[in-house]
Amino acid sequence: MSSNGFAAFLSLYRRGAVKGRIKRTSGGWFDCSKRASCLENGEVSAYRAGACSVSAWRTRCSTVNSSALRLARDGEYSTLSFTGASMRALVTGGAGFIGSTLVDALVARGDEVTILDNLSTGRADYLNPDARFIQADLIHDDLDTAFVDIELVFHTAALARVPRSIEDPVGTHEANVTATLRVLKAAADAGSRRVIYSSSSSVYGDQPTLPLTEPMAPNPLNPYACQKLMGELYARNFARVFGLHTTSLRDFNVYGPRQAESGAYRLVIGIFLEQRRCGERLTIHGDGLQTRDFTHVSDVVRANLLASSAGELPPGEVINVGAGREVSIRDVAALVGGPVEHLPPRGHDERFKRADIAKARALLGWEPRVSF
Numbered sequence: 001m002s003s004n005g006f007a008a009f010l011s012l013y014r015r016g017a018v019k020g021r022i023k024r025t026s027g028g029w030f031d032c033s034k035r036a037s038c039l040e041n042g043e044v045s046a047y048r049a050g051a052c053s054v055s056a057w058r059t060r061c062s063t064v065n066s067s068a069l070r071l072a073r074d075g076e077y078s079t080l081s082f083t084g085a086s087m088r089a090l091v092t093g094g095a096g097f098i099g100s101t102l103v104d105a106l107v108a109r110g111d112e113v114t115i116l117d118n119l120s121t122g123r124a125d126y127l128n129p130d131a132r133f134i135q136a137d138l139i140h141d142d143l144d145t146a147f148v149d150i151e152l153v154f155h156t157a158a159l160a161r162v163p164r165s166i167e168d169p170v171g172t173h174e175a176n177v178t179a180t181l182r183v184l185k186a187a188a189d190a191g192s193r194r195v196i197y198s199s200s201s202s203v204y205g206d207q208p209t210l211p212l213t214e215p216m217a218p219n220p221l222n223p224y225a226c227q228k229l230m231g232e233l234y235a236r237n238f239a240r241v242f243g244l245h246t247t248s249l250r251d252f253n254v255y256g257p258r259q260a261e262s263g264a265y266r267l268v269i270g271i272f273l274e275q276r277r278c279g280e281r282l283t284i285h286g287d288g289l290q291t292r293d294f295t296h297v298s299d300v301v302r303a304n305l306l307a308s309s310a311g312e313l314p315p316g317e318v319i320n321v322g323a324g325r326e327v328s329i330r331d332v333a334a335l336v337g338g339p340v341e342h343l344p345p346r347g348h349d350e351r352f353k354r355a356d357i358a359k360a361r362a363l364l365g366w367e368p369r370v371s372f
């Protein structure tokens with residue numbers, strides 16, 4: 001396993017090489033996502049008070065963009081290897097963090113890729129130009145046409161945040177359960193060979209022992225976790241009842257380039273990065289000794305690729321995809337740096353998380369390659 005995945009990510013982030021972000025050398029963060037309009041309108045001064053000229057901004061942006069591409073290809077994703085025959089694959093949520101990274105890997109593998117996404121939380125600039133894009137909603141729109149001739153389905157689309165599921169349990173149920181059911185039905189009707197479902201370690205909730213192993217009884221602590229579990233149950237059920245080959249990958253806290261760093265529903269690393277960028281205190285719920293098993297997105301993508309090509313997977317199988325190491329929230333805050341503020345603990349958060357990855361090793365030949 002290569003070391004310091006998070007340190008490498010932070011370094012990319014600080015050099016502005018993570019897509020959409022740039023750092024001014026003399027301190028203070030700039031948001032590069034409005035780059036086009038800032039260049040067209042000369043609105044650089046809007047970005048934290050006139051610290052660089054339009055031409056300096058233009059030079060820096062173009063440098064950063066090419067280096068982001070190069071680093072993404074040569075650095076972060078050098079751990080991905082591509083083998084196997086070309087497949088016709090459909091990725092739901094292919095404009096999102098994990099989905100778009102997966103699409104890039106599938107395209108690089110030589111697959112013919114269709115992205116289906118409603119762009120609710122995904123971003124148009126993450127869409128791979130070599131993939132076909134269908135802008136559609138998995139809850140309401142007809143899916144049959146999109147699934148014609150599709151061999152492989154990667155279902156990553158979801159409204160994937162715990163707080164949102166608490167604010168809107170019904171709406172997120174539709175996005176996370178109804179949509180999953182519709183994807184499974186469309187895949188079964190189209191005769192797709194395999195569906196890989198992005199599940200979540202949140203289905204474990206709190207357990208009496210670590211590491212978290214797949215046979216443990218799920219203990220979802222919030223609506224999002226219930227919904228991801230329901231997706232697994234449907235995936236298993238479709239294997240049994242409809243003969244659809246499904247696999248659920250229980251992803252543990254995924255991080256890396258393209259993770260959300262703004263908006264109300266970022267995960268902890270994204271929250272810390274934005275707080276640091278804005279010069280705010282890093283907010284920790286509780287004592288900060290709670291742990292997560294942070295897993296690099298390139299490892300998650302590789303697990304998806306392996307699951308899609310593994311020969312003898314039992315249908316409906318559930319497999320942990322985690323780095324297999326606990327990192328405390330306090331330690332993440334220390335790595336990001338800056339003052340912290342402790343807030344009351346939240347009842348819907350798990351206390352400790354660490355994946356047992358023996359099954360992924362045995363069934364997929366998967367091993368995490370990037371350590372935190």
Ligand SMILES: NC(=O)c1ccc[n+]([C@@H]2O[C@H](COP(=O)([O-])OP(=O)(O)OC[C@H]3O[C@@H](n4cnc5c(N)ncnc54)[C@H](O)[C@@H]3O)[C@@H](O)[C@H]2O)c1
Pocket residue numbers: 092093094095096097098099116117118119120121122123136137138139155156157158159160175179198199200201228250251252253254255267
């Ligand atoms: N990020 C993590 O740490 C993590 C951990 C465990 C599991 N997961 C799972 O991985 C998957 C991807 O997560 P992510 O972090 O990349 O999220 P994301 O929000 O970046 O991507 C989700 C994508 O799904 C799309 N989408 C949502 N609802 C849709 C609908 N009704 N129709 C069509 N498209 C829709 C969004 O526009 C977005 O592009 C999710 O299923 C999530 O539950 C994520």
